[in-house]
Amino acid sequence: MKTSLAKAGILIIILLFSATAKTQVDATHSASDTLTYHLVYVTHNKSCYNYDIQITNKYNEITTNYLVGYGLQHFYYDPSCMTEKDFESYQTPQYTDILIVVYSKNLGREILHENNLGGFFTWVEGTKKDPLRIEVCDCPSHDYGDPVWVLSHELAHFALYYLGFEREVFEGWVHYNQSIYYTYCQEGDYTDSHCPPIFAKLETSNYDYSVMNIPSEAYGVKPPQKKFATEPVVEKTKKTVENKQKTSDKTKQKTTFDYKKATLKKQPIINSKIDSTKAGVYTAQEALYSLNFKNEKAKKEIEKAWTALWWTKKYLKNAETTQKEGENFVSKLKYKEAYYKYHYSLERANKIDKYLVEITDNIKKAKSLEK
Numbered sequence: 520m521k522t523s524l525a526k527a528g529i530l531i532i533i534l535l536f537s538a539t540a541k542t543q544v545d546a547t548h549s550a551s552d553t554l555t556y557h558l559v560y561v562t563h564n565k566s567c568y569n570y571d572i573q574i575t576n577k578y579n580e581i582t583t584n585y586l587v588g589y590g591l592q593h594f595y596y597d598p599s600c601m602t603e604k605d606f607e608s609y610q611t612p613q614y615t616d617i618l619i620v621v622y623s624k625n626l627g628r629e630i631l632h633e634n635n636l637g638g639f640f641t642w643v644e645g646t647k648k649d650p651l652r653i654e655v656c657d658c659p660s661h662d663y664g665d666p667v668w669v670l671s672h673e674l675a676h677f678a679l680y681y682l683g684f685e686r687e688v689f690e691g692w693v694h695y696n697q698s699i700y701y702t703y704c705q706e707g708d709y710t711d712s713h714c715p716p717i718f719a720k721l722e723t724s725n726y727d728y729s730v731m732n733i734p735s736e737a738y739g740v741k742p743p744q745k746k747f748a749t750e751p752v753v754e755k756t757k758k759t760v761e762n763k764q765k766t767s768d769k770t771k772q773k774t775t776f777d778y779k780k781a782t783l784k785k786q787p788i789i790n791s792k793i794d795s796t797k798a799g800v801y802t803a804q805e806a807l808y809s810l811n812f813k814n815e816k817a818k819k820e821i822e823k824a825w826t827a828l829w830w831t832k833k834y835l836k837n838a839e840t841t842q843k844e845g846e847n848f849v850s851k852l853k854y855k856e857a858y859y860k861y862h863y864s865l866e867r868a869n870k871i872d873k874y875l876v877e878i879t880d881n882i883k884k885a886k887s888l889e890k
């Protein structure tokens with residue numbers, strides 16, 4: 520776990536430094552096999568001026584480098600600048616898995632901001648005919664934040680979704696970061712101690728940007744083997760059916776199992792486990808709040824620790840919720856339901872331990888680097 524994390528860290532730094540990723544599509548063969556996107560910039564101007572072309576390339580470079588940061592091998596079709604009218608008749612190239620639309624300021628304010636959207640990522644319509652879609656705008660805004668940050672927010676949704684993370688992560692993790700951004704890190708002021716963990720530096724040929732950090736959980740995750748857009752819906756349905764069958768088989772086998780006995784045995788274990796884990800999580804959090812390092816490498820260690828802390832809190836919340844649900848079932852004498860709630864709760868609580876160890880290691884390492 521640790522070595523692969525470290526390796527991924529190094530890989531990401533190197534890749535982000537190499538500004539021009541040579542991933543452009545020149546053969547349809549490659550596009551049909553590999554994750555492929557097309558970025559379209561829609562301008563309110565009568566035609567695409569120099570500035571529009573520059574913006575188009577800027578967002579394309581940010582997109583490709585951010586996906587590389589996630590370790591996502593991909594191709595892209597040449598980014599296109601088009602007028603609003605051209606965009607009406609635009610059709611995505613054949614093998615596009617995800618279409619990324621960036622509106623110019625005037626259009627974006629009208630199309631997105633006036634509908635209370637900073638940007639969006641749609642994943643429901645992920646079928647062959649209808650690629651996944653991100654829409655953002657080149658609109659600096661007090662309400663939604665820096666446009667590059669907004670794009671990285673949407674790309675983070677996509678990347679985590681693509682890598683197969685559950686909704687709690689591809690939506691929840693991203694929105695957790697967003698809420699920290701809204702609360703502590705707006706308007707280019709990232710000096711609050713909450714801010715560093717949610718940011719990563721993304722380098723391009725012209726400029727460095729602050730984008731949404733990548734969760735360490737995503738490092739080294741292998742993308743789905745099959746090309747994404749061709750059959751995600753089918754794949755998912757199949758899995759659900761298989762899972763359902765498995766569950767019903769299990770239930771059949773276990774009809775003689777004494778749920779009452781097992782549940783009452785499990786109850787004190789889960790209660791004390793959650794109490795001790797909770798104490799550990801809050802001790803780790805206090806420790807992190809109290810630390811302040813100057814050394815860059817030490818800071819990196821602390822960033823990792825903050826990410827690990829995020830996971831502990833997520834799992835703790837899961838564990839506590841299901842523990843309460845379990846208690847509720849016990850009070851209604853529904854032991855079977857309670858048993859499975861406790862089982863799940865304990866499983867979640869057990870996941871926290873390794874993150875607490877990681878945090879302790881990160882802090883130790885940071886302290887020695889600071890010396």
Ligand SMILES: [Zn+2]
Nearest residue numbers: 672676693694
């Ligand atoms: Zn979002």
